[in-house]
Amino acid sequence: QPVVTQSSSASASLGSSVKVTCTLSSGHSSNIIAWHQQQPGKAPRYLMKVEGSGSYNKGSGVPDRFSGSSSGADRYLTISNLQSEDEADYYCETWDRNTRVFGGGTRLTVL
Amino acid sequence: EVQLLESGGGLVQPGGSLRLSCAASGFTFSSYAMSWVRQAPGTGLEWVSAIGSYGVNTYYTDSVKGRFTLSRDNSKNTLFLQMNSLRAEDTAIYYCAKMEGVTDYWGQGTLVTVSS
Numbered sequence: 001q002p003v004v005t006q007s008s009s010a011s012a013s014l015g016s017s018v019k020v021t022c023t024l025s026s027g028h029s030s031n032i033i034a035w036h037q038q039q040p041g042k043a044p045r046y047l048m049k050v051e052g053s054g055s056y057n058k059g060s061g062v063p064d065r066f067s068g069s070s071s072g073a074d075r076y077l078t079i080s081n082l083q084s085e086d087e088a089d090y091y092c093e094t095w096d097r098n099t100r101v102f103g104g105g106t107r108l109t110v111l
Numbered sequence: 112e113v114q115l116l117e118s119g120g121g122l123v124q125p126g127g128s129l130r131l132s133c134a135a136s137g138f139t140f141s142s143y144a145m146s147w148v149r150q151a152p153g154t155g156l157e158w159v160s161a162i163g164s165y166g167v168n169t170y171y172t173d174s175v176k177g178r179f180t181l182s183r184d185n186s187k188n189t190l191f192l193q194m195n196s197l198r199a200e201d202t203a204i205y206y207c208a209k210m211e212g213v214t215d216y217w218g219q220g221t222l223v224t225v226s227s
Contacts, residue, residue: 034213036156043206043220044148044156049213059215091156093214098170100146100158100214 002028002096006103012082013111020077020106022092029073031094038105039088047090050075082110113137113216115207120221127197127225133190133207133218141165141185144210147192149203150220157203160192161210174200197225 003025012018056068146161207218
């Protein structure tokens with residue numbers, strides 16, 4: 001089954017940009033992934049799916065500040081013009097046959 | 112508007128059982144696969160189980176195989192998770208989720224606590 005690896009933490013200043021990375025394991029570098037945001041004390045929220053080609057498709061109501069991209073086995077979530085409400089945990093998700101896998105999450109701190 | 116409303120969580124002793132429900136609305140429930148994802152206190156998301164749109168095919172993470180059973184009633188737009196032989200490590204918030212390839216909608220979750 002696939003493994004997805006994320007950095008445990010990231011930080012950036014208010015108004016700046018940050019790129020969060022999700023790396024797919026060998027043999028799964030073409031997988032589609034999804035990014036989810038979980039603000040403190042809340043349920044997760046779907047942000048977007050990102051394909052190996054780099055194309056991405058956002059969920060309903062996701063601000064334009066959020067975008068996705070891809071390079072090889074890496075999938076990226078970029079947040080521009082960081083706001084205080086972007087401080088959250090970000091998880092990537094992928095699947096293979098009958099198994100779904102989540103990354104360990106990246107905790108984003110807005111300075 | 113898609114809504115997923117979980118219920119059935121609570122405190123149960125080790126070895127006990129619980130049945131979680133997820134009432135769905137705002138979409139054609141019978142057309143989509145559904146899943147449960149859990150989150151133990153202070154940890155990340157863990158996929159638990161998924162079911163196809165017709166309810167025929169079910170899938171489980173290894174740690175719950177043989178103990179949990181996922182089912183659905185498409186006439187009532189409801190998803191069920193029967194959890195037996197519960198262990199302390201099953202303690203978590205359980206989220207119901209709609210799937211369209213990826214997980215694209217989440218419920219608010221229901222807390223399951225397994226403790227004596």
